[in-house]
Amino acid sequence: xxxxxxxxxxxxxxxxxxxxxxxxxxxxxxxxxxxxxxxxxxxxxxxxxxxxxxxxxxxxxxxxxxxxxxxxxxxxxxxxxxxxxxxxxxxxxxxxxxxxxxxxxxxxxxxxxxxxxxxxxxxxxxxxxxxxxxxxxxxxxxxxxxxxxxxxxxxxxxxxxxxxxxxxxxxxxxxxxxxxxxxxxxxxxxxxxxxxxxxxxxxxxxxxxxxxxxxxxxxxxxxxxxxxxxxxxxxxxxxxxxxxxxxxxxxxxxxxxxxxxxxxxxxxxxxxxxxxxxxxxxxxxxxxxxxxxxxxxxxxxxxxxxxxxxxxxxxxxxxxxxxxxxxxxxxxxxxxxxxxxxxxxxxxxxxxxxxxxxxxxxxxxxxxxxx
Ligand code: SAH
Numbered sequence: 001x002x003x004x005x006x007x008x009x010x011x012x013x014x015x016x017x018x019x020x021x022x023x024x025x026x027x028x029x030x031x032x033x034x035x036x037x038x039x040x041x042x043x044x045x046x047x048x049x050x051x052x053x054x055x056x057x058x059x060x061x062x063x064x065x066x067x068x069x070x071x072x073x074x075x076x077x078x079x080x081x082x083x084x085x086x087x088x089x090x091x092x093x094x095x096x097x098x099x100x101x102x103x104x105x106x107x108x109x110x111x112x113x114x115x116x117x118x119x120x121x122x123x124x125x126x127x128x129x130x131x132x133x134x135x136x137x138x139x140x141x142x143x144x145x146x147x148x149x150x151x152x153x154x155x156x157x158x159x160x161x162x163x164x165x166x167x168x169x170x171x172x173x174x175x176x177x178x179x180x181x182x183x184x185x186x187x188x189x190x191x192x193x194x195x196x197x198x199x200x201x202x203x204x205x206x207x208x209x210x211x212x213x214x215x216x217x218x219x220x221x222x223x224x225x226x227x228x229x230x231x232x233x234x235x236x237x238x239x240x241x242x243x244x245x246x247x248x249x250x251x252x253x254x255x256x257x258x259x260x261x262x263x264x265x266x267x268x269x270x271x272x273x274x275x276x277x278x279x280x281x282x283x284x285x286x287x288x289x290x291x292x293x294x295x296x297x298x299x300x301x302x303x304x305x306x307x308x309x310x311x312x313x314x315x316x317x318x319x320x321x322x323x324x325x326x327x328x329x330x331x332x333x334x335x336x337x338x339x340x341x342x343x344x345x346x347x348x349x350x351x352x353x354x355x356x357x358x359x360x361x362x363x364x365x366x367x368x369x370x371x
């Protein structure tokens with residue numbers, strides 16, 4: 001017998017095919033799809049406009065088991081929330097919801113753990129624990145939207161809360177190392193007949209997997225691309241990011257240039273600032289020279305540098321750059337006409353900041369003495 005399909009792993013077309021197999025009229029699939037992605041139902045029992053027999057069949061023949069929510073943590077007066085989930089194998093996945101006055105962003109995981117082993121990243125220390133399915137990626141976003149809806153129902157504190165405006169694939173994992181499942185999640189969440197999130201409201205961040213960048217350049221939806229650069233030369237980048245040995249800076253920038261030529265979309269480079277390692281004025285100069293060399297001097301750059309103050313990871317022999325260094329770095333880039341911003345931090349006190357997602361429950365379980 002075939003294993004039951006998971007409801008959130010079915011695209012709208014898959015759901016239609018399944019219901020057709022069951023001999024149901026086509027509009028039933030549309031109804032169910034709306035329940036899932038517009039009403040955010042988690043269970044057929046809530047779909048009261050379906051015949052009882054169909055609800056029963058949905059319950060028995062489809063897998064509805066969700067990610068297990070292990071814990072939620074919040075800070076910033078409830079405006080930053082982290083969810084720690086586990087998948088059926090027990091592997092962790094974490095998501096962070098950030099509510100701002102004019103928008104709400106969720107940062108989701110594309111894998112449990114990560115294979116890339118960047119030295120400064122907490123997730124990198126776990127190694128790859130498992131791929132997430134499309135449904136598991138989608139479900140993190142649905143969690144965030146449900147949180148926002150329930151915040152709105154609890155006035156007066158948060159009655160002005162926005163519903164979800166942005167999804168960033170910057171949680172655990174490397175999206176391009178789980179490309180198909182990740183892309184299907186983007187398509188699902190974008191579907192105007194369902195969750196209806198605009199393509200430009202998605203941002204994917206990659207460690208710099210060149211084949212993924214090339215694939216995205218040919219993709220049908222214009223999602224935003226961010227690339228983790230973190231160093232202006234190969235020696236330094238390889239010491240921080242082992243992936244640089246496979247895809248060195250020249251190859252990465254060539255793929256980025258092609259991506260921009262094809263899409264005409266701006267790419268942002270992420271640059272985590274590590275005290276004394278990659279944050280000196282000479283590094284800023286070298287970075288400016290590197291990026292400017294990609295363009296004729298008179299042309300506007302379709303690059304943007306996003307400076308990220310490093311969020312400390314326990315046990316990593318690194319330090320966070322001092323504020324003055326961060327600002328000096330920014331000044332140098334700006335003087336060389338390289339557009340740049342410093343990322344505003346959220347969630348550091350609940351280990352929800354960039355690169356801090358490391359499966360806390362798993363760590364805790366591992367340190368609990370056996371009975
Ligand atoms: N695998 C993707 C997404 C990972 S996380 C990638 O590498 O881009 C998103 C961003 O957070 C990346 O730029 C990553 O390098 C950065 N990051 C990782 N650890 C961090 C830390 N401790 N502090 C600040 N940023 C970090």
